[in-house]
Amino acid sequence: MGQLAVSDQWHVPASIRSAYEFHQSRSKRTACQSARLVKRLRDGQSPVQSYQRQSAQQEFCGVGPLALIVPPPRVAAMAAEHANISEEELIFASSLSPGRVQKRAALLIAFGILAAFFIIISLSNNEQRPFPGFILVFVSSMLVCDFITAILLFSQYSILRSPAILVVANGYVFTALILIGWTLTFPGSLLPDRPYIGALQSASGFYIAWRSGFAAFVIGYALSKDAHPTAPRWTISVRSAVAVSLLLTVAVVGLISLLCLEYEPLLPHIMEDSLHYSPAYPYAVGIPNCSLSIIALALLWIRRRSTLDLWLMVVMFFYAMDMPLSYFPSPGRFTDGWYAVRFITFLTSIIILVLLLYEISSMYGRLLSAVFAQRREREARLVTRDAVAAIISHEIKQPLSAMITRAETSLRWLDRPVPDIEKAKAELKHVAADGYRAGAVIESIRANFKKDARIRTSFNINDLIAETISLVRADLQRHRIQVEAEPQAELPQVMGDRIQLQQVLLNLITNAIDAMAVKDGPRILAVSSRIRNDGGVVVSVADTGHGIGAHDIDRLFNPLFTTKSNGMGMGLSICRSIMEAHEGELLAVPKALGGAEFQFVLRTVL
Incomplete structure (x- = not known):
């Protein structure tokens, strides 16, 4: 075998070279993504953020062609791996910017529902037709949606530690609890033609608190969006923060219930009887409800950044339209317009829930993609390692075999009664040449992975x-x-x-x-x-x-x-x-x- 110069190139199959280059570039790219993500989230204290900060501080060093590339941290990889989002954004509705399709969908839903309402009103004769059990079905559906939405938002808060998410989650808890009081005081919901507890104006008091209270929570959400969870007031644990906020929400609902039940005469006189509104309805209900809803809508518009902001604006739009749609053209309960407003209210309740469920399914899909990609990467890395080892073994085997054969031949020349020094020296020269060849094979691996130009x-x-x-x-x-x-x-x-x-x-x-x-x-x-x-x-x-x-x-x-x-x-x-x-x-x-x-x-x- 002839001597192989060090500059000669040892060739690696394209599939093995591609696998190696993929893992090398992938590791460097993911490390950079993790570093950028950590830089953006440096003010956060959530487990994900802390882990990413710690992981990004590790060194990702490129090692020799035969060594495995150190894989990126698992959490950081999943944060940026196989996702149709920017590496610098979390995959939550409270952080992602809405796309053009979502903006168009929000406008279509808002004006589509509004158009459907006016079509219903134009075809209606405005007769009052109470349906037994409607209130229980309506409130049960609202309770399920609001409690599930609150649970999902609390789950997001446990990850993001965002005060704004905590505020809006308690807003949905507040709505669900107020609805219970509204149902118990609504005439005909549980007992024929009269409320289960309270007096004539009690249900109206709960209704004002429901609509205005949720708008107030949304205002709190908009104002606290830029609050940093590292501030001293947010240094408590997740469970403590959720527990304290829930206690405060329950306390507020308790005070409202006390006012509506025990101090009912002090409430605005907005019901003439169990079916008809009084002329005070637009002022007592409309002014606080519309004002707070418009303020919430304006703050969300000014501070809009995320998909959650977009859909909360849709909700606040219908909250602001509640009084006009409920009072005109027929000021009373159980008209076609009243039923349409209840249907719109239910839709506004499920909007955020649908968004969160879509977000969960999307996150689950991305997580599966990341897991499968990580598994494929690990398997490919193992194959690459075995393949590179097999290539080296295969290529070095030939010069080593020649070295052994020629070394044994030289020994035989020397082991004769009269040693043939010249022939032994010739064989030893070949052994040296084959040794250089084996060394050149190893040296050329690095040059090959670096894509050095080959001499042809x-x-x-x-x-x-x-x-x-x-x-x-x-x-x-x-x-x-x-x-x-x-x-x-x-x-x-x-x-x-x-x-x-x-x-x-x-x-x-x-x-x-x-x-x-x-x-x-x-x-x-x-x-x-x-x-x-x-x-x-x-x-x-x-x-x-x-x-x-x-x-x-x-x-x-x-x-x-x-x-x-x-x-x-x-x-x-x-x-x-x-x-x-x-x-x-x-x-x-x-x-x-x-x-x-x-x-x-x-x-x-x-």
């Missing part, structure tokens, strides 16, 4: 065939293999890396020798060259071995696939990669009479 020259392919056959002459003689070399004369020069192309030819010949060594009968190695019609040069290596199984033909060039008991499964994969790098082809050609034939095609010098 023009040469005669027939000379390469003759030189390669001479390298394996000893193996051919040991296995009694007959060589039939049929080079075509006067072939044009080919262009390529001579060392790499010799590696391809040597690998194909070695495979042919191995295939025939375990088979009885004629052992013939046929190596030929010819020019193809399109001007390319075809080199063919055929043997009379056991051949290629039909089920293996499609897997021959896959990394780590082998039919040999002691094979690495990398030889043909390396050969095909080399040929692709030379813009050539490597093919396995079926033989009808048994054995195998491989052909590779090279471009000629123009």
